[in-house]
Amino acid sequence: MTLDYKKIAVLGFSPRTGLEVVKYLLNFDVNIIVSDAKPKTELEDLISQLDDEKIEYDLGSKGSKILESELIILSPGVPYDLEILKKAREQGIETISEIEFAFRQSKAEIIAVTGTNGKTTTTELLAAMLFDLNGQKIKAAGNIGLPFISIIKDLEEGEKVILELSSFQLEAVKDFKAKIAIYLNYSPDHLDRHQTELNYKNAKKNIFSNQNSADYALLNFDDPYLYQLKDQLQSEVIGLSFKRKEADLIIKNNQAYYKKDKINLLDFSTINLPGKHNQKNAAFAALAAYTVGQSIEKIQQAAENYKLQSHRMEIINNSSGYLIVDDSKATNPDSTLKALSSLDKDIILIAGGQDRNADFSKLKQVVNDRVKILILLGEAADKLASLFKENEIEIIKVKTMEAAAELGAKRLRQDRALLLSPACPSWDMFSSYKERGEIFRKTVLKYID
Structure with a gap:
């Protein structure tokens, strides 16, 4: 396989995709521009994995160096409509995803x-x-x-x-x-x-x-x-x-x-x-x-x-035999809708997280029908509380996942299910949905077992 380019830019030096694209390009006789908005000090670990004079780094900048390339390959985290990419396309520089490349x-x-x-x-x-x-x-x-x-x-x-x-x-x-x-x-x-x-x-x-x-x-x-x-x-x-x-x-x-x-x-x-x-x-x-x-x-x-990955409708085993479900991967309303519909008990729901202007209205009916206690946290807590305030359910806002899990555990009984299904991303409070789920699990078990 050959590449009909003299210079290729990789925009988004991520530890997975960006790094792997650069490693692949090093197999060819092509000059490489690696561009990222992060400064060099934050990318030293990735840079240390590459040692080649064909690589030119453009870090901590707005990426103008990529305009010197003939092809720009994007990591998934890079929006296609960035101004610098619009300018590149106006100049006839093709911009494609890693998947396309x-x-x-x-x-x-x-x-x-x-x-x-x-x-x-x-x-x-x-x-x-x-x-x-x-x-x-x-x-x-x-x-x-x-x-x-x-x-x-x-x-x-x-x-x-x-x-x-x-x-x-x-x-x-x-x-x-x-x-x-x-x-x-x-x-x-x-x-x-x-x-x-x-x-x-x-x-x-x-x-x-x-x-x-x-x-x-x-x-x-x-x-x-x-x-x-x-x-x-x-x-x-x-x-x-x-x-x-x-x-x-x-x-x-x-x-x-x-x-x-x-x-x-x-x-x-x-x-x-x-x-x-x-x-x-x-x-x-x-x-x-x-x-x-x-x-x-x-x-x-x-x-x-087959077993589902952790934090996807994962049942948390406990000595009391309660139904406790970690669905921290539910990062949008549709995921939470499916989670609520899959349980056949009254529900204590822990929800909320990063507010990305999602439409939560589709949750209103199922929450009204299935949820007895709604525990809210994160950026979207007030929005969710306002949406459900007319429902005949108990709504409690808390500041931390530890507080939410403790409250949920203490209000749990055999005819109820405790469900973490946030309907929101985790980035406002946690590094990932996995961290959010782990904190929920550890805290709940502390008060149940």
Whole structure:
């Protein structure tokens, strides 16, 4: 593989994607500009991993150095609409995502997964189902934590790869093409980055870019936006649903039934995945695995053996036998809606976090129906309290997760469930949703056990 460029810029020197792109470029006779708004003192660890005279650093600046390049490769955290990137495009400098660049460098066959929620669970399930496909182990990369660019050297032409793709990764693709594109669900998110819902929709829709009638689009027919999207696609659409009779795969009576081949792809009675949303995630993975030739037996076995990652509807075992659920990964209202709908007890809900101007109104009815005590914290606490003040529930605002978890633990009883499902990102108070979940777990167990 060759590169027809003399100078390439990498914008966003992140420890995962940015670093891996630079490492890949060092295999070619090309000069590299590494640009980041952070100063050199904050990036010394990354710089120490690279030692090459072909690299020119532009750190702690507005990135004007990238205008000297012929191609700009963006890390996912870099918005496509930055002024310096607009200027670059005006000058005829192409700006693309790492996913697009890796796609151009690889001849692998792509199974792509996107959606507002459930991407990682579906990607992991699909990877487990394809762990042994005719003697091959199919790799998973992308938003799941492994940059696509870091594995392309190991991929043979035509070999399959699973990519979890966020809107950040999809907004700057051009030639990218997936053999199978999976779109799980849609709800407005990341509007602080994309500015408008239309921009977010368009970024996500890029997963179907360049597909044709020989490719597949797997869609959630229970999602109104995705249902109407089916008529706009060039690929063969396969719909999944709990309720629409025209769907190709129907989830009913604990079975995922694929009408085309008159076969049950999954038997959920032996699969431990909480909530209908996770049943649908598993059905998407099963359908994709079946489409590429995996056996029903291996698909079912993988689903039965799969365990959700921590902080995703994770049940916290405790000596009192209470139902305590850590769903700290619920960083938007739609995730919390699914969590609330999946529990069959009255709920003590801990919610709130970074305020990204999300629309919480869809939570109003289910909170009114299911929640008895609402414990709020973080930037969005006042907004949430105002939304639910007319509901006949007890609302308590606290300053810390420790206080929220202690209060929830003390008010817990056998006929109630304690659920951490914030409906907001964690960045206002924590380094990540994982830290938020760990503090919740440790504090709750201190007062329960």
